[in-house]
Amino acid sequence: MQAKLLLEDGTLFTGTAFGADRETVGEVVFNTGITGYQEVLSDPSYCGQIVTMTYPLIGNYGITRDDFEAIRPYVHGFVVRRHEEIPSNWRAEYSVDRLLKEYGIPGISGIDTRMLTRKLRHFGTMKGILATGSKSVEELQEMLGATPIVRDQVARTSTKQLFSSPGNGERIVLVDFGAKSGILRELTQRGCDVVVVPHHTTADEIRRLRPDGIQLSNGPGDPKDVPHAVKMLQELIGEIPIFGICLGHQLFALACGADTGRLKFGHRGGNHPVKELATGRCYITSQNHGYTVVEDSIAGTELEVTHINNNDKTIEGLKHKKYPAFTVQYHPEAAPGPHDSSYLFDQFIEMIHEHKRNLPKVPRQAELAAQLKGEQ
Known part of the structure; x- marks a missing residue:
């Protein structure tokens, strides 16, 4: 035919x-x-x-x-x-x-x-x-x-209800904007207790799950078509450690006051070179996106560029200057593709540990009781 x-x-x-x-x-x-x-x-x-x-x-x-x-x-x-x-x-x-x-x-x-x-x-x-x-x-x-x-691709591909993949490690809320299974595999391989939630989950609903960290998934379409996710992130940035991938990276940038724009023909393949600015090292990455964070929009925000694309110099990674949060435009779960960047999931877990170490110490029960008695 x-x-x-x-x-x-x-x-x-x-x-x-x-x-x-x-x-x-x-x-x-x-x-x-x-x-x-x-x-x-x-x-x-x-x-x-x-x-x-x-x-x-x-x-x-x-x-x-x-x-x-x-x-x-x-x-x-x-x-x-x-x-x-x-x-x-x-x-x-x-x-x-x-x-x-x-x-x-x-x-x-x-x-x-x-x-x-x-x-x-x-x-x-x-x-x-x-x-x-x-x-x-x-x-x-x-x-x-x-x-x-x-224009409703995220709604079409996101899970319709919450589900979990139990583990003995940190509890990670994976916000599903159209997540690849590779992200869930990487987290569960590290022993994480993963709870996958729909794209429209609110900040309060995420708080009730008591997560140690939030993973923002990849997904299809224009990030500006998902304004409810931007609102959710604006409420949680600085409160819970965040790691974003692809669409999650773009949504995080929008939540921090940056802008996104459409690429001419996008990045789709398994051999895109990305430079890590802190070390000068080049990673070969798997990519699939048609939008990017606009470089000029970073000025005036609390964001710092961590990675750039060696082909067209577009932004490939961001981190928050003040809060525990970082994102990448490419796919560290790389299915298919090279495994150069899987270390980012380990970096996410370490960021969670560091955040916990920096939290104010909770008074012991006896000290708290004495403190309350003295106030009375």
């Missing part, structure tokens, strides 16, 4: 359909990862997007349950140069084609993904429609113009 990908500028790509037989509209983006297509498909941060893989061979090692980063994929479409229908891997349980069919996601193969990527790099990400079947270009243009880009 034939498939068409039509961009909002009128560019048309025609190829072979796989996955679901339907039409879908989304923001067309590209990912430069060589491996990890399953993690890309199941990353909630891609909600509402039509993802193009720049690596030419996709599907060769199939799909396995253990590699999912969420319960289900949230992408709106999948674009590849070559789709391998018969995977060759002892771990494979089924094919990419079957996965896309199960969740109603159309795919297109056999197009020049290099040309598409160059266009997106030059003109920026743009709206597109991916359709299977025989609809005309005129029909697709009409559908593309009439269908808006989704």
Whole structure:
């Protein structure tokens, strides 16, 4: 069956359909990862997007349950140069084609993904429609113009109710804006008692959970579409240690008075170089975002830049000058990607310990009773 990908500028790509037989509209983006297509498909941060893989061979090692980063994929479409229908891997349980069919996601193969990527790099990400079947270009243009880009991606991907992953260590509240499973894995591997809460959880509801620290997850879309999270953070900054990742990093910046803006074509892949300013060391990182913290907006806030992107010099890390809180734009849980930055979870735990050591000492019961008696 034939498939068409039509961009909002009128560019048309025609190829072979796989996955679901339907039409879908989304923001067309590209990912430069060589491996990890399953993690890309199941990353909630891609909600509402039509993802193009720049690596030419996709599907060769199939799909396995253990590699999912969420319960289900949230992408709106999948674009590849070559789709391998018969995977060759002892771990494979089924094919990419079957996965896309199960969740109603159309795919297109056999197009020049290099040309598409160059266009997106030059003109920026743009709206597109991916359709299977025989609809005309005129029909697709009409559908593309009439269908808006989704703006409620966080609500679509966040957990609907609180749940926990028990441990014997520090209690961490993980605020789920569309969290990857890798974040939960990293915390539980360190023995943390993790409570995952929905994106709309209030500051008072978090306080009632008595957390030692707050983890802000990644997530899809524009951070300014989640104003309730900014309000929650403004109430908790300085009270409880905070570590933010990706969208969590951007929301933290907004809560501290900085601004965010849209990147031309975003950072999506597993080989982005990031420089740590304190040491001068360069880390190779996994990234997936279309927005960034605006550098000029940092002046006048209590924030300090800790990391920058070596390619375009955008901000990749922040810390609060006064309170125990730091964030990064990239993915230290790196699934897929290098493990260079997993130490940040250890740094988060150490920050919690340091915060506890600096808390005022609580008087012993006898001393408190004597103090109360004297006051009477």
